[in-house]
Amino acid sequence: MHNAESRTPAASVSAVATEVQTSPLERLKTGYLKFKENYVKDQNLVSSLAEGQAPPYMIIACCDSRVDPCTVLNLPPGEAFVLRNIGNMVPAYSAQSACSSAASAIEYAVLHLKVKHLVVMGHSRCGAVKALMGIEDDGSNRFSEFIEDWVLILKNASKKVKSIHKVAPFAEQCTACEKEVVNASLWNCLSYPFVREKMASGDLTLHGGYYDFVSNAFESWTLDLSCLNDVDKVQ
Incomplete structure (x- = not known):
């Protein structure tokens, strides 16, 4: 973590931007050296991670550069197995899931790493959700090849x-959808048989999280176990 000293966040961002423009690779090297300086101080952690990983959390988060989950949640190396994609989205289980990075990451985390907590973390001002909300029902306004x-x-x-929010301004609809996407992804996690089995046995808990980086607030909630009896609700 960078030493903030007396600089304001805006000044810090400006300083980093200037450094990147001057020498992009040097910025990365400097960042690594600062990380290394703190990392090697904890030799117990270094030794433990050298033997393997046993993170208690899997976190599914957005690729957005403003919301790195380990930074936001202050998680050190080895604490979380992280999957990041556009919009922190989880596709439902299907025969085609074998080609999904999300499906393979969830399988690895749940069955091999045996994480205890699976967290889907959404965030404010999400471009992926804004894109989703802007798509017409008839698909007449396609705007990308992949997104x-x-x-x-x-x-x-x-x-x-x-x-539900048909009369609300578009920005408010997007905020509501940012949280709804988290819940929909949690439901989709339940479509994976091994996730349901681990939840039913008490070995896995599913959580939702939402980080508003504008107001600097974080919300979290836990998926109700009663949903296991109603998996037809999966989005």
Whole structure:
């Protein structure tokens, strides 16, 4: 973590931007050296991680550069197995899931690493959710080669929000959808048989999280175990 000293966040961002423009690779090297300086101080951690990983958390988060989950949640190396994609989205289980990085990461985390907590973490001002909310029902306004097809895996989330919040301003609809996408992804996690089995046995808990980096607030909630009896709700 960088020493903030007396600089304001805006000044820190400006300083980093200037450093990157001057020498992008040097910025990375400097960052690594600062990380290394703190990392090697904890030799117990270094020795433990050299033997393998046993993280208690799997966190599914967005690729957005403003919301790195380990930074936001102050998690050290080895504490969380992290999957990041556009919009922190989880596709439902299907025969095609074998080609999904999300499916393979969830399988590895749950069955091999045996994580105890699976967290889907959404965030404010999410571009993926804004894109999802902006797609017309008839698909007449296609805007990308790959992004649209990806975010449409959770089109039911946007439909639900548009139905419930139809008179709300678009920005408010997007905020509601950012949280609905988290819940829809949690439901989709339940479509994976091994996730349901681990939840039923008490070995796995599913959580939702939402980070508002504008107001600097974090919300969290836990998926109710009663949902195991109603998996037909999976989005």
